[in-house]
Amino acid sequence: MVVYELSEEQTNKVFRALADATRRDIVARTLHAEVSISTLAADYDMSFAAVQKHVAFLESAGLVSKIARGRERIVRGQPDTIRHAQQLLSSLEEIWRQRINRLDDFLADEAT
Template sequence: MGSERPILKYVPKYSESLDRVFQALADETRRAIVARLVRGPATVSQLAEPLAMSLPAVMQHLQVLETAGLVRSEKTGRVRTCQIDPQALRTAEEWIASQRTSWEQRLDRLDDLLAQRPSEEPTEREP
């Protein structure tokens, strides 16, 4: 109650695409598919082959990966060939990296403060 933030609540909405990418990567099967495709294109059957589940299940995972923009695929004849699209992967990596950067910068500022004033009350608990 102490603070005077705007009445309008901050409803996060700015990036559904990150939602989809992280959601896609949150499943081990889908990470396995990504890891496979990173080494080169593959057909649906090739992707399914080492996985302990039905073909339709694999297709559903592929759908999730495609919706997330992590994989693209193209059908030629009766064969669908899949490959990764590295852009979405980069987006996810960048979000994490930017958080880490903020964190590290903050630690640096903290170090500076502590170095300047060795016995001060820690600034930690938020102004």
């Protein structure tokens, strides 16, 4: 799997985009299947414009993409960007794992 490096600003945007329940739901739905913005909007208790803004934010974060189909805009989830976020979290967890290893080494030294 090829991994592209994200700029710090892009990384901020990705996590920011995920920090909202409506946007996480949109990501989930558009990863499941392609959906138009108006179809998405029908299920949330907010204006169409508000949903449109959420989609725009997700698009600028790279978590979804939009393509025109007739008068509709079809939204599609972007699994690659999810994987970038996953990778960052994995690297954090790895830092912790290595700390535990160092602690094990220390305890092993103490035991001798």
